[in-house]
Amino acid sequence: MNSPAHSLAATLLVLALATPLAATAQSRIPSLDREDHLGEVGRAARQKAIERFDSIDTNKDGKLSREEVSSHPYLSENFDRLDKNHDGFIDWEEFIGHDRWKKE
Secondary structure, three states, rough: OOOHHHHHHHHHHHHHHHHHHHHHOOOOOOOOOOOHHHHHHHHHHHHHHHHHHHOOOOOOOEEEEEEOOOHHHHHOOHHHHHHOOOOOOOHHHHHOOOOOOOOO
């Protein structure tokens, strides 16, 4: 029989097991300020993103226009979704999807 006490006990057990996992969960965005392997991964990913952004930004104005991304299918097809502030450009933070990595 499934009594309220059994349901409560099961709920408490699930919460007790899930809490340590939630406390140790990390962001999927690699940290740049760590001095270990994860920091190196973050710095390498940031550098690759900078190089890609700069190669697409042909007029070097620090933002990507619809014309500049026209030869990049993903950016071109998702331009309106990526342009969060709807200014007609994809800036650095919109390009990488967060604000934790500064470009300079």
